[in-house]
Amino acid sequence: MSKTVIAKYSSNGDEFEIFVDADLAYDYITGKISNPMLPLQAEELFTNANKGERPSQEKIKKTFGTTDISKIAETILKHGTVPLTTEQKNRMAEEKRKQVATIIARNSIDPRTSAPHPLQRIENAMQTAKVQIDVFKSPNEQVDAVVKKINVILPIKFATAKLEVVIPAEFANRCYGLMKQYGLKSEEWQSNGSLKAVLEFPAGLQGEFFEKLNNFTKGSAITKNLV
Numbered sequence: 258m259s260k261t262v263i264a265k266y267s268s269n270g271d272e273f274e275i276f277v278d279a280d281l282a283y284d285y286i287t288g289k290i291s292n293p294m295l296p297l298q299a300e301e302l303f304t305n306a307n308k309g310e311r312p313s314q315e316k317i318k319k320t321f322g323t324t325d326i327s328k329i330a331e332t333i334l335k336h337g338t339v340p341l342t343t344e345q346k347n348r349m350a351e352e353k354r355k356q357v358a359t360i361i362a363r364n365s366i367d368p369r370t371s372a373p374h375p376l377q378r379i380e381n382a383m384q385t386a387k388v389q390i391d392v393f394k395s396p397n398e399q400v401d402a403v404v405k406k407i408n409v410i411l412p413i414k415f416a417t418a419k420l421e422v423v424i425p426a427e428f429a430n431r432c433y434g435l436m437k438q439y440g441l442k443s444e445e446w447q448s449n450g451s452l453k454a455v456l457e458f459p460a461g462l463q464g465e466f467f468e469k470l471n472n473f474t475k476g477s478a479i480t481k482n483l484v
Contacts (some may be wrong), residue, residue: 275303275306276362297331341392356484364460365413365414382407385450386410416484417459418466419457420456426451428475436454439456440456
């Protein structure tokens with residue numbers, strides 16, 4: 258069964274607390290639900306929830322910039338401290354570990370080969386380096402620290418791919434959506450109906466892009482690296 262816990266937020270020496278459902282708070286923090294009101298067990302803000310002590314409206318407004326309880330709950334759940342069970346912390350850490358690895362894989366290459374690192378290779382390096390994930394920090398906030406730690410095991414270079422792609426006329430219209438999906442920077446329709454496009458996107462997505470492009474054009478597209 259779920260249980261009620263107290264989520265806390267501190268600002269300039271003042272403490273603010275709300276009663277939340279532990280499971281729904283976890284679901285909100287991990288993005289499974291988006292409504293910050295759902296975890297709330299009472300639409301009340303406290304300075305000491307156990308004693309029922311409440312802050313003044315002036316102090317609430319000064320700290321949160323609003324008296325809207327949904328906005329306040331969002332701030333506390335995202336930036337405050339929410340008690341989590343060991344199981345919840347482990348699950349959250351594993352989810353964020355995968356998110357961090359995905360960000361690195363999508364945006365980086367191996368500087369020795371200029372080829373993207375497969376996601377599994379990134380995850381293995383994180384495991385070897387005994388990377389610790391902070392469950393209360395966003396994945397983006399942790400990328401730099403993780404890269405610094407695994408770089409001694411696996412060389413990482415963040416890079417952007419810039420490609421010129423020429424698509425034969427028979428596939429041009431069909432591929433236009435794909436071009437936009439992968440950072441279409443310029444387009445030039447040729448007199449024969451073919452499409453010449455310049456794309457720019459995270460270098461780690463090159464393998465994925467080429468696979469889709471070959472499927473769309475039956476291997477007939479011509480690509481040129483502009484970087």
